[in-house]
Amino acid sequence: MSHDTQEVSSNDVHARGPLLLLLGSGLVWLVISGVLALIASVQLHTPTFLASCAWFTYGHVQALQETAFVYGWLANAGLALGLWVLTRLGGEALRAGNWVTVGGLFWNLGVTLALVGIMAGDATGHSLLQLPRYVQPLLLIAYGAIAVAGVLAWSGRRSETSYASQWYVFAALFLFPWLFSVAQVALFVLPMRGVMQAITAGWFAQGVFTLWLAPLALAAAYYVVPKVTGRVLPAYQFASLAFWVLIVVGAWTGGRHLIGGPVPAWISSLAIVACSLLVFHYLVVWLNLKGALGHGGAVMKFTSFGLLAYVIGGCADAFTSIRSFTVVTQFTYFTQAQQQLALYGGVSMLFFGALYFAVPRLTGKTWASAALIGGHATTAILGVLLLVISLGVAGWTQGQALLKPAVTFPEIAAATRPWLLLASAAYTVLLLGNLMLVVNFLQTLVAKPTASAATLFQATSDIKETA
Amino acid sequence: MKNGTLFFFGLFASLTLSFAVVLLANHQLGALTPYFDDGEGKAFPDRMPGVAARGQLVYRDLGCASCHTQQVRRPGFGADQTRGWGERQSVARDYIFQAFPQLGTMRIGPDLTNSAGRKPSALDAEDLMNLLYSGQGAMPAHAFLFNQVKVTGEIPAKALKLTGSAAPAAGYAIVPSEQAQTLVAYLLNLNTVYDYPESRPVVLAAAHAEGAHQ
Numbered sequence: 056m057s058h059d060t061q062e063v064s065s066n067d068v069h070a071r072g073p074l075l076l077l078l079g080s081g082l083v084w085l086v087i088s089g090v091l092a093l094i095a096s097v098q099l100h101t102p103t104f105l106a107s108c109a110w111f112t113y114g115h116v117q118a119l120q121e122t123a124f125v126y127g128w129l130a131n132a133g134l135a136l137g138l139w140v141l142t143r144l145g146g147e148a149l150r151a152g153n154w155v156t157v158g159g160l161f162w163n164l165g166v167t168l169a170l171v172g173i174m175a176g177d178a179t180g181h182s183l184l185q186l187p188r189y190v191q192p193l194l195l196i197a198y199g200a201i202a203v204a205g206v207l208a209w210s211g212r213r214s215e216t217s218y219a220s221q222w223y224v225f226a227a228l229f230l231f232p233w234l235f236s237v238a239q240v241a242l243f244v245l246p247m248r249g250v251m252q253a254i255t256a257g258w259f260a261q262g263v264f265t266l267w268l269a270p271l272a273l274a275a276a277y278y279v280v281p282k283v284t285g286r287v288l289p290a291y292q293f294a295s296l297a298f299w300v301l302i303v304v305g306a307w308t309g310g311r312h313l314i315g316g317p318v319p320a321w322i323s324s325l326a327i328v329a330c331s332l333l334v335f336h337y338l339v340v341w342l343n344l345k346g347a348l349g350h351g352g353a354v355m356k357f358t359s360f361g362l363l364a365y366v367i368g369g370c371a372d373a374f375t376s377i378r379s380f381t382v383v384t385q386f387t388y389f390t391q392a393q394q395q396l397a398l399y400g401g402v403s404m405l406f407f408g409a410l411y412f413a414v415p416r417l418t419g420k421t422w423a424s425a426a427l428i429g430g431h432a433t434t435a436i437l438g439v440l441l442l443v444i445s446l447g448v449a450g451w452t453q454g455q456a457l458l459k460p461a462v463t464f465p466e467i468a469a470a471t472r473p474w475l476l477l478a479s480a481a482y483t484v485l486l487l488g489n490l491m492l493v494v495n496f497l498q499t500l501v502a503k504p505t506a507s508a509a510t511l512f513q514a515t516s517d518i519k520e521t522a
Numbered sequence: 523m524k525n526g527t528l529f530f531f532g533l534f535a536s537l538t539l540s541f542a543v544v545l546l547a548n549h550q551l552g553a554l555t556p557y558f559d560d561g562e563g564k565a566f567p568d569r570m571p572g573v574a575a576r577g578q579l580v581y582r583d584l585g586c587a588s589c590h591t592q593q594v595r596r597p598g599f600g601a602d603q604t605r606g607w608g609e610r611q612s613v614a615r616d617y618i619f620q621a622f623p624q625l626g627t628m629r630i631g632p633d634l635t636n637s638a639g640r641k642p643s644a645l646d647a648e649d650l651m652n653l654l655y656s657g658q659g660a661m662p663a664h665a666f667l668f669n670q671v672k673v674t675g676e677i678p679a680k681a682l683k684l685t686g687s688a689a690p691a692a693g694y695a696i697v698p699s700e701q702a703q704t705l706v707a708y709l710l711n712l713n714t715v716y717d718y719p720e721s722r723p724v725v726l727a728a729a730h731a732e733g734a735h736q
Binding site for chain 2 (some may be wrong): 094098102103106107108109112113114115117118166175176178180182209210222225226229230233234237241246247248249250251252253254255262266299302303305306307311312315316317319322351378382385386387388390391422429453457458460464468490
């Protein structure tokens with residue numbers, strides 16, 4: 056039996072409206088961030104591009120694309136998929152769906168205001184926390200409203216025992232507001248002094264990835280892989296250990312961006328040790344989920360690529376945090392390559408995989424176009440590979456040149472230019488692929504329900520059958 | 523994981539523990555005081571003049587830190603010294619009076635920690651204005667920070683002295699906006715003049731001679 060056929064639960068009907076709203080708005084932000092990323096990339100090799108416009112300085116566009124991608128696309132998609140997984144595994148219909156709808160509307164209003172604010176020059180200047188400070192409380196409240204449904208799904212779950220996906224979603228739902236509110240106080244309400252701001256911002260930025268986005272992506276992967284492959288996860292008994300290693304050690308790695316910086320050396324040394332400890336987490340995730348590789352179908356194509364990128368990216372973080380690597384890669388495009396590998400290659404690709412799995416079940420319809428799915432898979436994989444390689448080579452070239460005092464900055468710009476052009480091409484390919492996803496999503500939404508889907512309107516198979 | 527309360531407590535404790543690391547750093551750095559030099563009879567670092575502090579806001583708002591760092595690494599770790607960015611490494615005390623330290627994460631352009639103290643000669647106000655207006659190499663022009671005004675009578679004193687294709691049409695002059703003026707005042711203030719005890723590189727032989735590790 057093909058696993059792409061419909062398997063609709065009556066529980067999904069309750070989740071349909073709120074979760075499709077989140078997914079749909081996430082996709083809008085995905086395209087917007089794609090356009091902005093392309094503009095920023097072009098500005099790197101063609102500095103005159105949009106230079107006359109105060110709203111679109113490179114600093115602004117870079118902050119805009121990052122905010123639209125993380126708080127627009129990844130947050131919306133991650134919350135939607137996380138809530139979906141949590142309600143399905145809980146065995147009950149989504150409760151407090153109205154809270155999700157209202158929270159989602161305000162969250163997206165907040166992201167819109169944030170982008171306008173950044174264009175007007177109100178970005179905070181902290182990586183992954185560029186949101187102007189006046190938008191942050193609104194986002195925190197909106198997030199709380201969305202998370203209500205998650206808390207109810209967790210506490211109302213039918214089975215006492217819980218599955219890895221549930222731990223990861225619940226942790227992500229709870230830890231993000233913890234991080235976000237503390238960062239707001241420590242950076243803006245009662246700002247810490249001097250370099251403490253950089254240390255706190257580093258702690259937050261690392262936490263956004265390791266305690267919020269990565270858990271949401273892993274929750275989706277842990278749910279989808281056994282569903283599609285129909286096999287028990289190997290070495291599942293270690294999954295809880297991997298979970299706790301990520302949660303306990305994850306946010307300690309924030310100091311690795313400050314290696315050699317004006318902070319006490321123990322801060323970066325601690326980060327380097329934490330990066331190495333996390334390798335254990337990546338190893339177990341790999342052992343658990345490697346069954347996704349070599350499996351056919353779009354869902355597993357995205358998921359296995361995302362898994363590889365997540366594991367390789369994590370190990371690369373551990374390697375490059377070693378000081379003899381850092382001295383070359385620090386302050387270069389190489390760090391951008393690492394970030395794109397983690398956020399786009401890892402988290403986003405795992406979300407794509409789960410999205411292709413979830414949307415037919417949420418809507419009760421098959422995807423409108425198989426060709427567009429194939430096109431998206433090809434362009435996304437090609438685009439991420441091209442992007443990470445081109446930025447990585449550009450960064451390594453730049454890093455080696457920076458170590459030679461005789462090489463001037465115009466010479467460095469000339470040496471990296473071909474690779475930056477390639478990065479712009481990669482952003483174009485990614486944008487095209489994401490447009491295919493949006494078209495397919497919209498066509499699926501407006502299509503009439505297929506007869507076969509209606510007959511398959513039956514109770515969902517429980518995760519216990521597969522896991 | 524059957525015990526929901528314990529699970530929740532574990533999550534809470536984990537993140538609290540990681541924030542404790544931040545608080546520990548704050549315990550060490552949060553109360554740093556200026557260093558008083560008996561020989562010179564004054565304390566370092568100096569506070570920024572008001573106009574430079576406003577310039578730092580412009581620097582932050584434009585996102586200059588996306589391309590320029592403001593942190594010099596120690597001798598032997600990178601080529602920061604040989605590039606002339608500063609004779610010593612930056613230390614936490616350098617930033618204690620800055621409302622928004624702009625450490626930065628990318629070096630698409632040069633480090634600016636000590637840009638006003640470059641040797642043999644640093645860019646002066648006129649150079650910086652021209653650089654901002656016209657751009658250079660990978661540095662984009664920031665012409666939107668300047669106004670083109672019609673000249674009636676005398677040319678304004680602040681007008682840029684531009685030649686060639688950059689020069690405005692006859693009867694017009696390019697004058698910096700208040701943003702450009704505060705930004706340049708800030709850049710001219712970036713100068714780490716004082717050598718703190720903690721910023722001197724540790725020389726192992728000297729440390730042994732002084733009786734370290736006893």
